[in-house]
Amino acid sequence: MKKTKLSMLAVAAVAIGAFAFKGIDGGAIAGKVTPADGATEAWAVAGADTLKAAISDGAFSFTNAKSGTYTIIIDGKDPYKDATITDVKVEDGKSTDLGDIKLEQ
Numbered sequence: 001m002k003k004t005k006l007s008m009l010a011v012a013a014v015a016i017g018a019f020a021f022k023g024i025d026g027g028a029i030a031g032k033v034t035p036a037d038g039a040t041e042a043w044a045v046a047g048a049d050t051l052k053a054a055i056s057d058g059a060f061s062f063t064n065a066k067s068g069t070y071t072i073i074i075d076g077k078d079p080y081k082d083a084t085i086t087d088v089k090v091e092d093g094k095s096t097d098l099g100d101i102k103l104e105q
Contacts, residue, residue, distance in 0.1 A: 033058045
């Protein structure tokens, strides 16, 4: 009985230790494009890191973005122009909401 309790404690300690050292997987960036059908792709660029997200019903999001400062590029479809948002800050464990992004013609 004593050996079983000791084994259970050892297994619990290993499991807790494994989860304690799991790092945060970064932050997120989200936004909405108006008009909803004005773009199909969005890009997030920070140095050598580039993330790509599909735009569905005007909405997009980037997950697992490393902390740092990003430039967001919305690839507008004709007749709309591309949109660029600079200095988007991302922190680990947090979501950055860009709100509504109106595309110009």
